Amino acid sequence: MKRVWVWTLLVGFLVTGRAFAETTVGPPNGTLVIVGGGGGGQDGLIFKRFLELAGGNDAEIVVIPTASGNDDFNTRTSGAKVLRDHGATKITILHTNDRVMADTEEFVKPLRSARGVWIPGGRQWRLADSYLNTRTQAAINEVLARGGVVGGTSAGATIQGSYLVRGAVEGNEIMMSPGHEEGFGFLRNTAIDQHVVRRKRVADMTPVVEKHPELLGLGIDESTAIVVQGDQFEVIGDGEVVISDPRRPRVEGEDPWYFLKPGDRFDLKARTKLEPR
Numbered sequence: 001m002k003r004v005w006v007w008t009l010l011v012g013f014l015v016t017g018r019a020f021a022e023t024t025v026g027p028p029n030g031t032l033v034i035v036g037g038g039g040g041g042q043d044g045l046i047f048k049r050f051l052e053l054a055g056g057n058d059a060e061i062v063v064i065p066t067a068s069g070n071d072d073f074n075t076r077t078s079g080a081k082v083l084r085d086h087g088a089t090k091i092t093i094l095h096t097n098d099r100v101m102a103d104t105e106e107f108v109k110p111l112r113s114a115r116g117v118w119i120p121g122g123r124q125w126r127l128a129d130s131y132l133n134t135r136t137q138a139a140i141n142e143v144l145a146r147g148g149v150v151g152g153t154s155a156g157a158t159i160q161g162s163y164l165v166r167g168a169v170e171g172n173e174i175m176m177s178p179g180h181e182e183g184f185g186f187l188r189n190t191a192i193d194q195h196v197v198r199r200k201r202v203a204d205m206t207p208v209v210e211k212h213p214e215l216l217g218l219g220i221d222e223s224t225a226i227v228v229q230g231d232q233f234e235v236i237g238d239g240e241v242v243i244s245d246p247r248r249p250r251v252e253g254e255d256p257w258y259f260l261k262p263g264d265r266f267d268l269k270a271r272t273k274l275e276p277r
Contacts, residue, residue, distance in 0.1 A: 023230050023231050023269075024188070024189075024231055024268070024269040025187055025188050025189060025190065025216075025231050025268035025269055026186075026187055026188075026228045026229065026230050026231050026232070026233070026268055027144045027145075027186060027228070027229075027230070028145075028230065029144055029145050029146070029147050030143065030144030030145065030146070030147050030148050030149060030150065030229075031053045031144075031148075031149045031150075031227060031228065031229050032144075032149070032150055032151070032160060032186055032187065032226075032227070032228040032229075032233075033046065033049060033050045033053065033149060033150070033151035033152075033225050033226075033227055033228075034151070034152065034157045034160055034187075034192060034218075034220060034225055034226050034228065035151065035152065035153035035154070035156075035157055035194075035220065035224070035225040035237075036153070036154070036157060036194040036195060036196065036219075036220030036221045036222050036223075036224045036225070036239065036241075037121060037153055037154035037157070037194045037195045037198075037220075037222045037223075038153075038195070038198070038221075038222025038223040038224075039222070039223045040082065040086070040223065040237075041223045041224070041225070041236065041237035041238045042237075042238060044085075044086050045236060045237060046223070046225045046236060046237050047082060047083060047086040048086055048087075049225075049227060049236060050083075050116065050118065050149060050151045051083065051086060051087060051088055051116070053116070053148075053149040053227075054115045054116030054148060054149050055115045055116075057087035057088055057089055058089050058090060059088075059090065059115040059116055060090045060092070060110075060113050060114045060115055060116070061083060061088050061090060061091050061092070061114065061115070061116045061117070061118060062091075062092050062093075062094050062110050062111055062114045062116070062117050062118070063078065063079050063080045063083070063091055063092070063093050063094070063117075063118045063119075063120065064094050064095065064117065064118070064119050064120075064127070064131075064156075065077070065078040065079060065080070065093065065095055065119075065120050065122075066095050066096070066097065066122070066126050066127055066130050066131070067119065067120065067121055067122030067123055067124060067126050067127050067154075067155035067156060067159075068120065068121070068122035068126075069122055069123065069126060071095070071097075073093045073095055074093065078120045079118050079119070079120030079121075079153070079156075080093060080118075083118060092110040092114075094107070094108075094110055094111070094136075096130060097126070097129070097130055098130070099129070099130060099131075099134055102130055102131050102134040102135065102136040103134040103135045103136070104135065105135065107135070107136065108135050108136050108139040111136070111139035111140060111142070111143060112139065112142075114143050114148065115143070115146075115148045115149070116143070116148055116149045116150070116151065117140050117143050117148070117149075117150045117151070118151050118152065118156070119150075119151070119152035119153075119155070119156030119159065119160075120152070120153060120154070120155075120156055121153050121154025121155045121156055121194075122154070122155045123155055123169075123172065124155040124156075124158045124159045124164060124166065124167055124183070125164075125167045125168070125169055125177075125180045126155075127155060127156075127159045127184075128159065128164060128167065128180060128182065128183070131184075132182060132183075132184070137184055140184070141186075144186070150186060151225075153194075154194045154195065155194075157192050157194045157220060158183065158192045158193065158194060159183050159184050160183060160184055160186040160187055160192060161183045161184075161185070161186075161187050161190040161191050161192035161218070162182070162183055162185040162187065162188050162189055162190055162191075162215075163181060163182070163183060163190065163191040163208070163212060163215055164177075164180055164181050164182055164183040164191075165191050165192070165193055165204075165205070165208055166193070167180030167181060168180060175204055175205075175207065175208050176207075176208060176211065187218075187228065187268070189214055189215055189216060190215060190216050190217075190218055190268075191205065191208050191209070191212070191215050191216075191217050191218070192218045192219075192220065193205055193217070193218070193219040193220070193242075194219075194220055194222075195221065195222055196219035196220060196221050196242050197221040197222075197239060197240060197242075198221060198222045198239075201219065202219060202242050202257065203257070204219075205217035205219055205242070205244040205257070206244060206256050206257070208244075209244050209245070209246040209256075210246060213246040213247070215246075216243070216244070216245055216268065216271060217242075217243070217244030217245070217257070218241065218242070218243065218244075219241065219242035219243075219244065219257075220239075220241050220242075221239030221240050221241070221242075222238075222239060223237050223238040223239055224236070224237035224238060224239035224240065224241065224262070225237050226241060226266075228268070231267060231268045231269040232265060232266065232267055232268060232274065233265070233266050233268065234263070234264070234265050234266075235260050235261060235262050235263065235264045235265075235266075236262055236263075237262055238262070239262075240259045240260060240261055241259065241260040241261075241264075241266075242257050242258075242259055242260075243257060243258050243259070243260060243266070243271075244256060244257045245271050247271065248271070260273065263276070265277070
């Protein structure tokens with residue numbers, strides 16, 4: 001992880017003149033669109049926002065569908081189709097199960113000019129096994145450093161946190177799995193869960209943040225996203241976001257989590273809900 005982190009820090013500084021130290025949790029440049037699975041919200045709001053942040057329908061988008069476990073991909077399958085349906089015209093599929101290939105310059109070439117990266121759902125351990133601490137992960141970070149956008153849904157949401165929940169190969173009901181507990185870390189000191197209300201997962205983050213109290217737990221429901229810029233995010237879509245913060249004082253008998261709704265804004269550094277604009 002150290003090699004990727006140092007390289008990304010250097011790239012961010014060279015491109016923007018700013019260093020990662022200026023933000024505590026989120027990326028200093030670019031935007032994250034982290035979706036809890038399901039659809040894109042009413043009228044495809046989430047997908048439209050992603051493409052807008054990438055620079056419009058003609059922006060170069062790389063889709064990484066590895067989490068699904070398939071090997072036969074084209075622009076009519078997985079997350080590529082939904083982006084095409086919402087207007088994207090320049091999509092490249094990037095996929096491998098081979099970490100050696102993922103660490104080559106030839107493989108990451110499409111990421112060098114991309115303005116957006118989209119990571120569809122499946123099982124997040126497949127993404128970690130293929131790309132964690134490789135040149136691919138570093139190149140995705142460079143997309144952010146250039147001011148681009150990285151989005152993902154379901155497994156593609158969870159992988160964006162620093163701590164990987166539901167990473168067990170044996171089954172996604174296991175929250176903490178030694179050997180599969182490291183995510184890409186686009187959001188530092190966080191664990192990200194998905195489908196939380198629809199699949200009755202609201203309480204599942206509690207043992208994770210109790211064991212790792214430095215973490216902020218973010219549970220995102222289906223057809224719902226957080227749009228992260230710097231150390232703040234906004235909730236968009238149809239559902240709710242569950243905040244599990246072990247540092248938050250609470251009274252006896254109170255749930256160790258609370259909810260944000262569409263339109264709410266949140267300060268990741270202070271771990272507090274922001275006042276409406």
